[in-house]
Amino acid sequence: MMHSQLFPKTLKEASRDAVAANHKLLVRGGFMDQLMAGSWTLLPLGWRVVGKINNIIRAEMNATGGQELALPLLHSKEIWNETGRWESAADIMYTLKDSREREYALSFTHEEIIMDLIRKHVSSYKDLPIKIYQFSTKFRQELRATGGILRGREFLMKDMYSAHESEEDLMAYYEEVKQAYLKIFARLGLEVIVTEASGGVFTDKHTHEFQVLAESGEDTIYYCSECKQGQNKEVLSVAEGDKCPWCSLGKVVVGKSIEVGNIFPLGTKYATDMKAFFTDKNGKQQPFWFGSYGIGPTRVLGTLVEVHHDEKGILWPKEVAPFAAHLVGLKDAGEVYEELQSAGIEVLYDDSDRSAGEKFADADLLGIPVRLVVSAKTGDKIEWKDRNSDETRLMTRPEVVSALSTI
């Protein structure tokens, strides 16, 4: 992809209204564009990053035995009535009527839809467990959309659901997913704190949240400085300065944070409400034990920027960067570009005829981990600069290719 073809161009200034770093930088860099409050277009660059995020999540979900599918986003009132959530989640759910006055909801989650699938297709303990997930848009009526892409009314979510024959089996898998989530966030370049939290409209049980410390976060968590476990303030049983109740090594400290994931051990309520039963070993009808597990890739996108930026722009962690390298041509670098391309390296090539300063400023803003410069000064070598360093060094083409291939 040539830089001159990148849509849209970068902006020199952030909108006056933008306060959150992700809002300023993702808009300036051409990663996203705002349609209205809480509603964002993911532009080609942003969509690339989300694609990287999704691929990491997908790989780790598959590793736990998850199978990906796609569920509908338009739901009938009837299915939501089965669990009473047409009423209890009315504040959060967008509803609409068609021309025949039939009532629908736009998906804000999918427990009911999944449970419907499971009751239709699973009737024996021999078919369990079921682990299915999707990436899809969620619609939620937020009283106030805020923080750039951190809280939208329409956002992307990976939601996984699992059905089990027993509580033990559910909790064993719940723990497995918790570990998978830790692996995902580590790969995404995010340090998370696992906190106990309330289940909101999803469940009465306590759940676990994956929180990233950030000043711009809207959650307040109490966590241990040593073991990185904690509690959301909704369910607080510890106080600042307490000895850590989990590892008893550290002290409880308070921080602002962004919730990037949440897992719910839902129990049998959904199955019971929706009359979803399987036959156990003894020939008896039993409700499915159910869990759900969510990560918001678009919120992750925003969180990454909140956590990884400086005054010049974004610093993407390697695994989620839209490109592996940003090739800045201060003279024709077509051959270098072709060589990197054919080596399978994802390169953004800036072959525009703009000034050097402008190209460098763009490279800093876009935050691709490695900047390569080809100019009169570099001769037939290439200048390598990491985004997180000021040092540059001259390398030969084969050196560059091999260094980038090992990333």
Add this chain to the structure above:
RNA sequence: CGGGGUGUAGUUCAUCGGUAGAACGCUCGGUUUGGGACCGAGAAGCAGUGGGUUCAAUUCCCUCCACCCCGACCA
């Protein structure tokens, strides 16, 4: 929904009762090319909406709308 802020060119902002201006961006021509270059010429605005006051409103008043921030709610 309560409180606060902001709506003027594509963008960032000036003008603040006498009918609109800059910078950046854009177009054309030329000169440049290691940190958002330079010269020249252009195009681009119903001043968010509706109403009121006034001889005259972008400017004053009211309504509504939109966006941002704080709070309530929430991944």
